[in-house]
Amino acid sequence: xxxxxxxxxxxxxxxxxxxxxxxxxxxxxxxxxxxxxxxxxxxxxxxxxxxxxxxxxxxxxxxxxxxxxxxxxxxxxxxxxx
Numbered sequence: 001x002x003x004x005x006x007x008x009x010x011x012x013x014x015x016x017x018x019x020x021x022x023x024x025x026x027x028x029x030x031x032x033x034x035x036x037x038x039x040x041x042x043x044x045x046x047x048x049x050x051x052x053x054x055x056x057x058x059x060x061x062x063x064x065x066x067x068x069x070x071x072x073x074x075x076x077x078x079x080x081x082x
């Protein structure tokens with residue numbers, strides 16, 4: 001496993017721990033914390049795929065998904081909805 005994979009796995013573990021603590025301290029955010037933890041688990045599982053092309057495709061899909069969601073948030077914020 002490369003250094004980058006170790007760093008990403010370690011970061012995901014730290015964030016998962018933070019999400020667990022938040023879910024325990026504030027039950028109102030538990031659904032969001034569980035959703036984020038699930039997303040981290042899915043993203044982390046992509047590291048162990050043997051197909052480099054598939055990994056690159058998934059990375060780009062996730063990246064553009066984040067960009068799209070940020071754009072939608074900006075439009076909703078500009079429209080006064082959020």
